[in-house]
Amino acid sequence: EDQVTQSPEALRLQEGESSSLNCSYTVSGLRGLFWYRQDPGKGPEFLFTLYSAGEEKEKERLKATLTKKESFLHITAPKPEDSATYLCAVNSGGYQKVTFGTGTKLQVIP
């Protein structure tokens, strides 16, 4: 069974203080690893898909990277509007379903 573990559970940063969120996964044949952002009271919003080790994707202050066992979401010089819960999810070969982690709740303080 696919497993996704995200750390830390919560992270508090000062505005401009860069950091990384971690997503460790165990799957039998990775087909894709996804990052989503979820604001309070809203549904998750898709950010990135990564397919193979060594791949990187960027969007504004966010950069996602992938190794064979984990993925990192790097946040450079965050702003208060980056405050949200960031979810990692995986899909493995032969399955239609996507397994989500429990997320990292990020708070960026002005």
Added chain:
Amino acid sequence: DSGVTQTPKHLITATGQRVTLRCSPRSGDLSVYWYQQSLDQGLQFLIQYYNGEERAKGNILERFSAQQFPDLHSELNLSSLELGDSALYFCASSVGPGTAVYGYTFGSGTRLTVV
């Protein structure tokens, strides 16, 4: 607005009752997915429909059922409700039948409270 519409936004009901949650996918999307999100738990996949047919099943209880209609909207029926069924229920959609390489588009969810 993501383009995925879920109704109602909030629902409060008593134990033992039955409720129906509704989802209209984003225009052009043929797949609908239902997820349950409880406190301290990640999104749990319940079921997927593609163009009216059940495509994949996750951890869906026997008390729960779903269907997708010809106009592609979907309904999730929850019966014999228990306190533990209180959660956020999300619907997501994607264009094709397989796992969306461009991600899913989620609705804003229905918050179900069972009292």
